[in-house]
Amino acid sequence: MTDFTDLVDMASRKIGGRVVSTNDEFFVEKENLIKPEAPVSCKGISGNRGGVYDGWETRRRRQPGHDWVIVRLGAPGVIDGVVVDTAFFRGNYPDRISIDAYGFEDGVSDEEVNDPAVDWVRIVPETSCQGDTENQFGVTDDRRYTHVRLNIHPDGGVARLRVYGHVIPDPRHLDRISSDLAAVENGAVVVDASDKFFNPADNVIMPGTARTTKDGWETKRRRDDGHDWLVVQLAAPGHIRQAIVDTSRYIGNAPDRCSLQGCDATRDDVDDPTAWWELLPATAVQPDTIHRIPVRGPDRQVTHVRLNILPDGGLARLRLVGYATDTGRAHLGTRWFDHLPEHQATRVLTDLGLTEGHAGTLVAARPSGDTGAVLSALDEMAPELDDALVTAIRELLLGPRT
Structure with a gap:
C-alpha cells in the first residue's frame, strides 16, 4: 500500500x-x-x-x-x-x-x-x-x-x-479573482524539499499565520556553499503576479535572501534544470516580516514554483498570488466535476436550472477528462435549453471566458 x-x-x-x-x-x-x-x-x-x-x-x-x-x-x-x-x-x-x-x-x-x-x-x-x-x-x-x-x-x-x-477545490471560488495558487486549500502541494530537519516543508502553504516557528518550515544550518529550496505544484497552471514571503516568528533564523523559479510541466520535465526560468531574482528578506514582492518574470504559464532560500533558515508562509490560465481553469473544473458524488453533481446542475433528467444525462457522461464527453452531451441537448443556461454550464466546467 x-x-x-x-x-x-x-x-x-x-x-x-x-x-x-x-x-x-x-x-x-x-x-x-x-x-x-x-x-x-x-x-x-x-x-x-x-x-x-x-x-x-x-x-x-x-x-x-x-x-x-x-x-x-x-x-x-x-x-x-x-x-x-x-x-x-x-x-x-x-x-x-x-x-x-x-x-x-x-x-x-x-x-x-x-x-x-x-x-x-x-x-x-x-x-x-x-x-x-x-x-x-x-x-x-x-x-x-x-x-x-x-x-x-x-x-x-x-x-x-x-x-x-x-x-480538490471548488473552481467556482477561483473565478474572476486573484487567488493564492500555492494554498493547500486550493489544491497546491509541496512535492519536494532539500531539507525538512526541523519542520515539514508543507507548513509554508497552510492557511493562516504561523503561531510559532514550529508552524513554519525550517532547515538545519548549512556549512557549505549551497542553499535550501522547496518545490510547490500549483493548484492549477497559472500566472503569478505577487509573492508573499512571510518570515514571521523567525527572528534569528530567517533566510538572508530568497528567489523564485518557474516551470511548466505541461511542456517540460520538472527534473530538467534547463526547464526552469527566473520569476524573482535573489532578493533580501528581513526577519519577522511579511514581504509582498511583485513578480515580473516572463508572462508564461507556470505549473511548479521553486522557492530558494539563501543560504538556509526558516519561513512561516509562502503565498503565490495570481490567476489560473484558461487551461488551468478548465483542468480545475473538469477534475472537480468528474469527482463529485452523483447526488452532488446533479444538484449543482439543477441549481443552475437544468431538469433532473438533463442533469442526469450530463452526470452519466462522466468521467469527461478534458470535458469533451460532457460538453458533447450538452451540445446534443442544447436545442432544448435556453442559451444562457448552456453558457452557464460551459462556464461551470471551463470557467468564464475573458
Missing part, C-alpha cells in the same frame, strides 16, 4: 477541519480528534468523570448500537486513506471501526448534515481496531467528499482522526 500519510490531512484543524457533532462525548470532548499535534499521555490525570485522555471518549454502552462523530473536512477532496489513532487508549479503545463519507455543497447547516435521511457512503467497512496504535485504512473510492463520519463499535476512545488525500 502506498504511504498515504505523506498526503494532506484534510481533516486537520490546521486547514480548517471542524468536528460537527457526535452522539456522545461523556468523558473527553470530540474536538480533540482533529488537533494537528500528536496526542500526548495524560497518565495519572483524573477529572470529575474519570481519567483524562488526549482524544475523544464515549461512555460504556449498555444498549445495542454504536457511537459516532462527524467531521467536516477543512479542504474537500478524494480520500486516499484514514488513520484512526488510539494512542494511550489501552483498555478503552473501540473493538471495531467503520467510516462513512458524504459530499455537501458549501454553506450546509449542521441540521442538514445530521439529517437521518442523508445517504452516507461507506468508505471503510467495519474493521477491527487495535489499542494504542495508529490504525491505517486505505480507501479506494475516488469521489470528492466534504464530510466523514467515524463510527466506533460499540464505544470507546480515539485520540486522533487523520483523513489523508488529494484536495
Whole structure:
C-alpha cells in the first residue's frame, strides 16, 4: 500500500477541519480528534468523570448500537486513506471501526448534515481496531467528499482522526479573482524539499499565520556553499503576479535572501534544470516580516514554483498570488466535476436550472477528462435549453471566458 500519510490531512484543524457533532462525548470532548499535534499521555490525570485522555471518549454502552462523530473536512477532496489513532487508549479503545463519507455543497447547516435521511457512503467497512496504535485504512473510492463520519463499535476512545488525500477545490471560488495558487486549500502541494530537519516543508502553504516557528518550515544550518529550496505544484497552471514571503516568528533564523523559479510541466520535465526560468531574482528578506514582492518574470504559464532560500533558515508562509490560465481553469473544473458524488453533481446542475433528467444525462457522461464527453452531451441537448443556461454550464466546467 502506498504511504498515504505523506498526503494532506484534510481533516486537520490546521486547514480548517471542524468536528460537527457526535452522539456522545461523556468523558473527553470530540474536538480533540482533529488537533494537528500528536496526542500526548495524560497518565495519572483524573477529572470529575474519570481519567483524562488526549482524544475523544464515549461512555460504556449498555444498549445495542454504536457511537459516532462527524467531521467536516477543512479542504474537500478524494480520500486516499484514514488513520484512526488510539494512542494511550489501552483498555478503552473501540473493538471495531467503520467510516462513512458524504459530499455537501458549501454553506450546509449542521441540521442538514445530521439529517437521518442523508445517504452516507461507506468508505471503510467495519474493521477491527487495535489499542494504542495508529490504525491505517486505505480507501479506494475516488469521489470528492466534504464530510466523514467515524463510527466506533460499540464505544470507546480515539485520540486522533487523520483523513489523508488529494484536495480538490471548488473552481467556482477561483473565478474572476486573484487567488493564492500555492494554498493547500486550493489544491497546491509541496512535492519536494532539500531539507525538512526541523519542520515539514508543507507548513509554508497552510492557511493562516504561523503561531510559532514550529508552524513554519525550517532547515538545519548549512556549512557549505549551497542553499535550501522547496518545490510547490500549483493548484492549477497559472500566472503569478505577487509573492508573499512571510518570515514571521523567525527572528534569528530567517533566510538572508530568497528567489523564485518557474516551470511548466505541461511542456517540460520538472527534473530538467534547463526547464526552469527566473520569476524573482535573489532578493533580501528581513526577519519577522511579511514581504509582498511583485513578480515580473516572463508572462508564461507556470505549473511548479521553486522557492530558494539563501543560504538556509526558516519561513512561516509562502503565498503565490495570481490567476489560473484558461487551461488551468478548465483542468480545475473538469477534475472537480468528474469527482463529485452523483447526488452532488446533479444538484449543482439543477441549481443552475437544468431538469433532473438533463442533469442526469450530463452526470452519466462522466468521467469527461478534458470535458469533451460532457460538453458533447450538452451540445446534443442544447436545442432544448435556453442559451444562457448552456453558457452557464460551459462556464461551470471551463470557467468564464475573458
